[in-house]
Amino acid sequence: MRVYVLRRVLQIVPTVLMITLVVFVMMRSIPGDPVVALLGDAYTEEDAVTVRAAYGLDRPVLVQYVIWLGKLVQGDWGASILSGRPVLQDVLIRLPVTLELIVLSMGVALAIAIPAAIIGALRQNTWADYTATTVAMIGVSIPEFFIGVLLLLIFSIGLGGLLPSSGWVYLPGTCPTMVCGVSLWGNVQHVLLPAIALGVGRAAILTRLLRASMLEVIRTEYVTTARAKGLGERPVVFKHALKNALIPTITVMGLQVGFLIGGAIVVETLFAMPGLGTFGIDAIIARDYQQVQGFALLTAVVFVVINLVVDLLYTFLDPRIRYA
């Protein structure tokens, strides 16, 4: 087991390297470069050549990548070509916003999915089950941004501006600069709609999956045995059935992380949140190479680490799975 964990942790390195390399090469093959935007109206071919040389953009792509890596291992993430701000500082300011959004939306998803799936499976083919499955089907079919728009219509516009439609208020203690709104209640108000918008779709997927595996599990002999020995319904459902039914669900949750990162880009754009998603999409569109690299690196690390955690959780939940 220990060997397996070690091997999996070591596997993170090549994956992250590959992702950052691919992003690096892709960004540099995009027509147009940041120098054009940097020079703006004062653009002349000679100036562009000098500026490119100053940033090392005239060298072969692979050489540039190695230089970027070399600086990275020394803790230097580079600086934005357009604004001159250090990339590491910028991403670290934005990371907590996105992490809060992703964690809360996963919480929303589980809070809806677990009860819905249990009720659906235990009361199979009753109206409660039909409601759960129908709502889940609808949930799978709505894109995050449309749920977001509907929430905006209801809570920000319909109910007399009950919840804010955009912007962000930081949690106490996380304010990255001297000037920003800080309050717990304000933070909750701002994160609620985006988290629901992002969480509902995941909730629907998890409900469908968890309900199906619950149905399979409650027909097994060990559940019958548990009931036969006089165990109450509660321990049977939660200790025997749910724990086993969660195993395939956990895998899918891991896969959903990729969607959550993409979904964060969309939801942050819709609600104008200062998170990593809006940072990344702005950087990609502005072709700010250094910022894009920082964004890709952090996204890749978060993605790979969460997948690793999910895999390890899998062995923990199901001792039958042994990795050599």
Added chain:
Amino acid sequence: MADAGAPLRTKPRPISGSSLGEAELTTVRGVAWPAAAERSEAPLAQAVRRLRRSTTALVGVAIVGVLLVVAIFADVLAPQSPITSDQTHTFERPSRAYPLGTDQLGRDMLSRVIHGTRISLLVGVSSVLLALFIGVPLGMIAGFYGGRIDTLVMRVMDLVLAFPIYLLAILLMVMFTPTAGLIGTMKVTGAIAIVRIPIYARLVRGSVLSIKEKEYIEACRALGVRDPWILFRHVLPNCLAPIIVTTTLGIATSIIVEATLSFLGLGTQPPTPSWGWDLKANVAFIQANAWLSLFPGLAIFLTVLGFNLFGDGLRDALDPRLK
């Protein structure tokens, strides 16, 4: 992953696997051995018969059918041009002349939603088919021959899968530079197809790995049948069921990805009507003109729902063991 509980099964599983199609479970449970009666039937006829029994699948088929008609006859059905602006009629509320109102350029929303069906369906279907035509042969070759080819193909596929899919699709679209019209639509199709290829390659490789050990394949080999013939006549038909199901459900996903790219401004560019773009453009005016972003959103939702219902029904009909 779902196989963890497989050996524990004691009774024959009911026809429908999971999800909504389970509405008919009660009727099935009453029959002792439903499989016995069906055994003599051709697989295709069996699937069609099961599909026709599932209400949800039929609803899905109906939605998809209507959308296809709308997409094909968009020019006839749309009351006005989707791209001609009329500055004298901006932000009209829904009325008889403009059933869904007009946007900030005075374009008829109903006509834009109707024409948007084309882009959505075109990208959804063609991107999945493109991914299918590349991914399935790759998976078959990797699974059938194994060894170095297998390692090479699957490493590349793993690399693509290692990306969060939206990140890759966004990067590809920036690389292709989004444009309007048919070329723009083809770019989106290409970007989504690339992201989806590994899904097919993995799926097919997995099926081929188990199928190639079967006796009938060994028999083919013993008879001296050539590899391409074995692959296309004997291996492929046996892994068709999951491919068909993945394709139908994949169209739903692709339509969402297309709408998302458009929403981020990276899909087919205006003036070509696209639901995602219309939704995004009208969110800016959501305070005063709520209905404007509602209709493109509802259109996306209905389309995706149609393919999801159809795909779910197909899965239940084609292979009860599939999840």
